[in-house]
Amino acid sequence: MAEIAFTKSFLSALDSRPIKLQNDYIADPQTLGLRGPYTLPRMPSPHPSMPKKIKTPMVPGSSKSVTIHLKSPRNPILEFSIDNVPLSTTTIQDLKDAVRERILDNSGNVVALDKIKILYKKKPVAGKTVADVLADEPEALNGGKEIEFGVMIIGGANVVEPNVSGITAIAGTLASASNSVPEPGVLQTDAFWKDLETFLEQRINDRLEAVRLASLFKTTWHAQQ
């Protein structure tokens, strides 16, 4: 019980002193002028070295990704999915960007990023990338899963009206096409999807984004068939 006794006496000495540094203090890296890390020397011999891990070989071309559903239950009601999201490099910021593209605030302006909160299991996410958030869920990290994130917009916002932007207009047309069922004829041709991709590329001037959106539309449409 020597440990308990010492701790008690040490704490009484400690608590009489003022706190000079908060427990989340970080020295300004600029002024610290540190160029390299400090790490402890290697473990001396009786300690075991860490067992080597055999990496489970991935099927070529299957970098781990998931489908992410983003859902805001109110103010505004908003729901959409992003397919094939690479786990390790997609940041929460990317998700916020995706939300921001779809909303405007009550006076019609773009919503500030810090007003958009991303939630996971009803709690604000901690972490920078999707992989960080899912760190404790090895199954999700294996990829191929569907993950749902909540969205909260502080101060509320409006979902962009279909005719405000070409992207949502197309999305709207597609949605009504698939809701009113028959006549899938043209949608089954590759030419249609190629056209859509070209249209998107012209409108938003970003080829990668256009390809991504086109495939998003296509898979969503397929899923609803």
Add this chain to the structure above:
Amino acid sequence: MTSRIDKIIARQQEKIAAGAYYEAHQQLRVIAARYLKQQNYDDAAEILTGGAKALLKAGPEKGASASGGDLAIMLVVDVYNKAGWEVGDDDDKVARGRKNRLIELLREFPSEEVSRKRFINEIITWSARFGTLERGDPDLHHAAGSVYAEENEPYDAEKHLALGTTESAETLAKLEYEWYTNDDLHTAAVYASRAIFPFLLTGNLRSANKAFLIFVSRLSSNPSLIPQSVSGAVSDVRVFPSLPLLNFITLLLLAIQRGTTELFRELTNHYAPYIQDVGIWDDALTRVAEMYFGIRVPRQGNPLLDMMGSMLFGGGQSGGAQRTGVPTRGSSKKVEAPPSHMELD
């Protein structure tokens, strides 16, 4: 233009799929060089990235991944550096995309591919040169450290995670805990310290405390270790009666917040015999004493240690390194940088 680049990449990908790795590698180099000559950095980057990914995925057979590594390194050295692309901050979507491309490429490297180490060095060097931090970009350090952590390479992981993001504390704490589970129960503090001292000595109390909390919460789930709560007037701590050195770290982290010399002396005196047994803390504690408690210990002349020190730490220990102090709020005490040593591998 873009579709032309896509076609080039697609054609080379076909070659790679057919096993013509060497041919694809050489052609990709030549094509990229042509774009570089025209200072068309974006297209050169697309070509090199597409080629590097395909080759890295092909694995070690016939040197495919080595060729991929070569293209990835060319991307950093000849595109990112020559173009002078800035690391930028999180609000800059283009810069973020460029940084993410490097992280994605890093993850494509098979663990046994030797050029990965050089690639990591190159991306860190680029971020140090074109970013705001001389020690390198935290996101890139976190990515590199996480790759090593996933492969159970703690020494390499420590070097990068110590300079990483707020998430790095968790990654490192979990790794050291995992390592600890291979050792005797009473050695917990040594493993915990590996996740804490590196953060303390970069002036990052927040990550040091976070790493310690995570380590201790995992430890508390072990039924054979029962912590007891001890409360002072302000502080509450959990004491592990059978793990004195872990209690030492608990109290050290609290004492650092006070920065009082006597507290540090009392603590280290009380635990001196245990600390001596650990064997690898002496230098770190000397630095902690200097950085947080204003205690400068004149180096005793142990010629062998001095020599080792100057070899390992670039001669910084003998007082030659630049020391930039940061005044901490409301006190004259300085949080000082430990001597620098840039060597990352």
